[in-house]
Amino acid sequence: MVARPATAHVVTADAVEFIRFCYARRRVGWPELYDEMCAVASRGLFRGWGPDDLESQGIKFGLLEMANLSTTVAEIVAEDRARARSERPVAAAVRAPAGA
Numbered sequence: 001m002v003a004r005p006a007t008a009h010v011v012t013a014d015a016v017e018f019i020r021f022c023y024a025r026r027r028v029g030w031p032e033l034y035d036e037m038c039a040v041a042s043r044g045l046f047r048g049w050g051p052d053d054l055e056s057q058g059i060k061f062g063l064l065e066m067a068n069l070s071t072t073v074a075e076i077v078a079e080d081r082a083r084a085r086s087e088r089p090v091a092a093a094v095r096a097p098a099g100a
Contacts, residue, residue, distance in 0.1 A: 011058030
């Protein structure tokens, strides 16, 4: 048996926006976020797109694609969290010197 090389999981910029949209609606981890993504797709809440539209953008909800989707979602959410942390203003405490 000859092993086939793994195909790269490619998502479009619109697919990334779909993931961000779903995460903004419910800031939960996997697999709850998967449930939210399925709900959004089934109701067409993101640009009126359903599962078929999202599949053309690289978002596939099938069991065999779940590992790729979870990895992609984890990467996007981690990037967004890191960006949010780096954009937070830093507060500095100012204290009077001792004995002043």
